[in-house]
Amino acid sequence: MTNIEKTVRPTGTPPAGPKAIKAIPVRHYGRYVSAVVAIGILASIIYAFGQGKINWDAVPSYFFDSRILKGVGQTMLLTVVSMLIGIVGGVLLAVMRLSKNPVTSSISWFYIWFFRGTPVLVQLFVWFNLGLVFEYINLGPIYKNYWSDFMTPFLTALLGLGLNEAAYMAEICRAGLLSVDEGQTEASHALGMSHGKTLRRIIIPQAMRVIVPPTGNEVINMLKTTSLVSAVQYPELLRYAQDIGQTSGAPVEMLFLAAAWYLVLTSVLSVGQYYIERYYARGSSRQLPSTPFQKLKATVFSFGRPKGGTA
Amino acid sequence: MTEKVNSGTPKADSGAPMVKSEGVHKSFGPLEVLKGIDLEVKSGEVFCLIGPSGSGKSTFLRCINHLEKINAGRLSVDGERVGYRQQGDKLYELRDREVAVKRRDIGMVFQRFNLFPHMTAAENITEAPVQVRGVNKGQARERAMQLLERVGLADKAGSYPSQLSGGQQQRVAIARALAMDPKLMLFDEPTSALDPELVGDVLDVMRDLAESGMTMIVVTHEMGFAREVGDSLVFMDGGVVVESGHPRDVLTNPQHKRTQGFLSKML
Numbered sequence: 231m232t233n234i235e236k237t238v239r240p241t242g243t244p245p246a247g248p249k250a251i252k253a254i255p256v257r258h259y260g261r262y263v264s265a266v267v268a269i270g271i272l273a274s275i276i277y278a279f280g281q282g283k284i285n286w287d288a289v290p291s292y293f294f295d296s297r298i299l300k301g302v303g304q305t306m307l308l309t310v311v312s313m314l315i316g317i318v319g320g321v322l323l324a325v326m327r328l329s330k331n332p333v334t335s336s337i338s339w340f341y342i343w344f345f346r347g348t349p350v351l352v353q354l355f356v357w358f359n360l361g362l363v364f365e366y367i368n369l370g371p372i373y374k375n376y377w378s379d380f381m382t383p384f385l386t387a388l389l390g391l392g393l394n395e396a397a398y399m400a401e402i403c404r405a406g407l408l409s410v411d412e413g414q415t416e417a418s419h420a421l422g423m424s425h426g427k428t429l430r431r432i433i434i435p436q437a438m439r440v441i442v443p444p445t446g447n448e449v450i451n452m453l454k455t456t457s458l459v460s461a462v463q464y465p466e467l468l469r470y471a472q473d474i475g476q477t478s479g480a481p482v483e484m485l486f487l488a489a490a491w492y493l494v495l496t497s498v499l500s501v502g503q504y505y506i507e508r509y510y511a512r513g514s515s516r517q518l519p520s521t522p523f524q525k526l527k528a529t530v531f532s533f534g535r536p537k538g539g540t541a
Numbered sequence: 542m543t544e545k546v547n548s549g550t551p552k553a554d555s556g557a558p559m560v561k562s563e564g565v566h567k568s569f570g571p572l573e574v575l576k577g578i579d580l581e582v583k584s585g586e587v588f589c590l591i592g593p594s595g596s597g598k599s600t601f602l603r604c605i606n607h608l609e610k611i612n613a614g615r616l617s618v619d620g621e622r623v624g625y626r627q628q629g630d631k632l633y634e635l636r637d638r639e640v641a642v643k644r645r646d647i648g649m650v651f652q653r654f655n656l657f658p659h660m661t662a663a664e665n666i667t668e669a670p671v672q673v674r675g676v677n678k679g680q681a682r683e684r685a686m687q688l689l690e691r692v693g694l695a696d697k698a699g700s701y702p703s704q705l706s707g708g709q710q711q712r713v714a715i716a717r718a719l720a721m722d723p724k725l726m727l728f729d730e731p732t733s734a735l736d737p738e739l740v741g742d743v744l745d746v747m748r749d750l751a752e753s754g755m756t757m758i759v760v761t762h763e764m765g766f767a768r769e770v771g772d773s774l775v776f777m778d779g780g781v782v783v784e785s786g787h788p789r790d791v792l793t794n795p796q797h798k799r800t801q802g803f804l805s806k807m808l
Contacts, residue, residue, distance in 0.1 A: 420606055421668070
């Protein structure tokens with residue numbers, strides 16, 4: 231029986247369906263063992279925490295406390311503004327790094343080397359303590375003030391986090407820009423588009439596909455890193471939770487509460503990231519991945535219909 | 542032919558060369574790719590460049606719209622030097638912006654299509670007219686639809702490049718180049734990356750374009766196309782022009798040994 235004979239089968243006759251294989255599946259005993267072990271460990275951890283003297287009721291009762299909410303607000307504000315500084319600075323540094331001008335590209339290299347190579351907490355302390363070496367800030371006729379009045383805790387936190395982030399974002403953006411095929415630049419130039427237009431209209435939209443996922447990572451990282459700025463006297467979620475913990479006599483519970491809030495915020499950010507990635511995936515894959523809502527809809531409406539009807 | 546491509550640009554006298562190359566040299570580091578190219582492409586003619594890979598024909602094509610800078614010699618398009626401005630006896634390099642202005646009038650089609658993958662077929666075509674020439678979006682869109690119809694893809698306006706076959710992508714790429722109303726079209730092995738069965742569609746579009754009077758320089762391995770549509774043909778090897786003439790003469794009766802050797806392998 232050859233394939234050719236198969237294809238000349240008269241139309242109309244249904245193909246003789248192959249017989250389904252009936253066999254005894256391999257038993258994966260290792261899987262059962264590892265599942266039992268994992269569940270056992272998990273249960274004992276939960277049990278241990280149940281034994282601890284933890285006043286669980288304190289968590290929900292303070293969850294929407296006005297100070298906590300204020301802290302959440304401050305954390306989000308700091309995350310957003312620091313990330314903006316990081317992204318704008320990162321794009322600038324990446325373009326500088328890739329430029330043909332050896333001076334700008336070296337400066338960018340040096341910046342990245344310095345800010346990536348020192349701990350962000352040290353950077354925060356440096357910004358915080360610059361008042362010890364500068365008495366005034368003097369920008370000529372534009373602005374002049376005492377350093378201590380100028381460098382508020384918020385500005386310290388922003389500069390510390392934002393400038394550090396710019397170094398990381400620069401590398402992410404550079405990778406994104408380099409990922410776009412050179413032919414795209416050539417095609418764009420051949421159509422008479424300038425360098426700037428080519429970058430804005432052709433290169434960056436394609437680079438975004440590569441840039442967005444690690445940037446989402448960076449945002450989540452940033453949200454968590456903001457907890458460091460309590461060291462420079464800027465009050466945010468963790469600081470408020472600790473303050474409440476000290477006055478209410480439930481310090482550990484308040485740390486759990488803070489952790490829960492960080493989890494909520496990072497979860498929200500992950501959902502946002504999913505949709506941004508989906509937007510920039512247009513054109514790159516033949517069919518966009520469906521949103522969770524669309525998946526749900528498809529499941530509900532295809533209920534009762536034979537499976538595989540919708541591909 | 543329902544539509545005249547060059548409607549906007551006044552045509553040069555039929556005798557004046559569209560592209561003139563005198564002793565053009567180009568090196569990549571120590572590697573000399575072009576070793577003195579002399580040729581003339583007349584306005585309105587279909588000029589075919591053939592030769593083995595590495596012979597410098599693609600490089601020469603890229604020099605014409607200054608994607609590559611030449612090291613020596615003189616290359617001019619429509620009477621103006623490529624990449625430089627002569628003032629008195631001094632030669633000034635053109636700024637990127639000025640180079641971009643000159644490229645508007647030269648369409649280019651690439652071997653690997655190079656469509657913008659994040660834009661639909663129609664958006665690919667309207668991008669340059671809107672961004673570079675400042676055509677309003679409605680008009681550009683209308684023109685894009687006409688061009689898509691002309692290349693036989695009217696129903697693919699909303700498709701992304703990844704949803705099109707190679708032949709369809711290349712036809713969109715041709716439409717994209719035509720949308721700028723170029724006075725010269727450069728084709729860099731436009732069918733080399735295509736499945737054999739898709740080559741015909743692209744060649745049909747190019748034939749159509751040739752009949753409309755477009756000046757075309759075509760780097761190709763399609764000898765049939767060169768013989769049928771070409772007005773002149775140049776055989777390049779090792780960075781020099783080995784033989785040139787009318788395609789029929791060169792292809793059927795090559796004088797030079799290297800041309801004979803190359804063609805015997807091709808046909």
